[in-house]
């Protein structure tokens with residue numbers, strides 16, 4: 001499998017190089033040069049398979065010759081062996097048509113573990129035998145950071161620098177990052193928003209000297225391998241609900257457009273997806289883009305669903321490029337200059353064939369948490385509640401099951417859950433004494449120079 005950049009001028013790369021690079025050298029994102037196709041029979045053959053076996057079948061076309069099937073299976077067994085449920089991503093039924101797909105049974109209690117536990121192992125595998133160190137730089141609105149740090153802490157040959165917006169992540173999210181004291185883990189609290197932090201990370205990657213000198217690599221969802229790992233659970237869930245004979249709809253609480261883009265990939269591969277409902281909070285750039293073609297960034301409003309407090313959705317570029325049938329370099333350059341752009345008619349029409357979108361207010365989010373508790377005895381987190389609110393309001397055929405992706409464990413956002421429902425979810429025992437452990441992090445002003453200097457002082461340059 002070869003991968004090409006959404007901006008058309010970076011070299012084509014194989015899976016290994018795409019995984020280690022993260023961002024393409026022309027500032028674009030890597031996507032497969034063509035989509036693998038699963039026939040009706042291929043999907044039929046997934047029935048009854050374990051999560052790991054499903055993962056091997058779904059991902060093998062993407063990893064190609066860079067990983068043997070036996071190696072892929074071994075990595076999946078190791079990654080998903082760390083989940084607390086044998087099903088890895090169990091489905092829970094809420095009423096006659098609504099289901100939750102619980103993606104939060106990994107070590108850091110959010111869906112990011114599904115991809116990052118595997119990505120950490122892929123890095124290790126692909127770096128074995130290489131003497132060049134790798135420097136992972138990322139920005140997090142909370143959950144990517146903790147999942148990435150858990151996945152690479154103490155691993156040989158890798159340093160990780162994780163930027164989070166100071167005071168804008170939950171206590172559990174912060175502690176899951178800052179209590180990891182392994183010497184290769186560097187936590188930075190930035191004075192600013194997630195978008196500010198992400199813009200700095202992008203600027204570091206676009207600085208060719210810096211990025212080559214420290215061999216920068218990304219674990220944000222701009223990394224293709226993460227999206228690939230997320231495609232698996234769309235197949236796993238749909239097959240359990242009767243696919244390929246049965247169409248299934250998915251509602252996805254969305255920030256960086258990574259998780260829902262994985263659903264789009266599943267549909268491209270042949271999974272019968274009735275609709276993908278993109279659920280945003282009041283930071284609704286994606287809802288505006290999909291409903292009216294207006295992709296323009298406003299200022300971020302902090303909410304009780306901080307992992308979705310995003311105005312610039314990196315992975316949207318992958319959709320725009322797929323719908324445009326090639327490079328979107330010009331369109332993205334325009335957006336980067338003015339922070340606004342319009343979708344073309346072809347992009348709008350293409351997106352409308354499979355996506356719906358909705359914007360959920362804080363009151364509607366709270367109402368969804370209360371509904372799940374009262375009607376289905378399920379305590380759900382604010383992000384999942386945004387998905388569920390959009391799922392229940394979506395205009396979908398009555399005979400189609402609707403799966404809401406439950407992206408975080410409710411205890412990760414216990415204050416917001418308690419405010420809405422009066423119930424305070426307890427942290428699962430597997431996270432242990434999180435609130436008693438020592439924290440370590442540095443606070444930096446939100447300027448590129450401060451971050452660049454900080455990393456340059458601590459990262460290991462190429463020899």
Ligand SMILES: *Cc1c(COP(=O)(O)O)cnc(C)c1O
Nearest residue numbers: 143255256257258259307407408
């Ligand atoms: C990251 C995250 C999201 C948003 O996912 P994207 O892939 O960025 O769209 C939603 N909910 C939770 C809990 C998250 O951690």
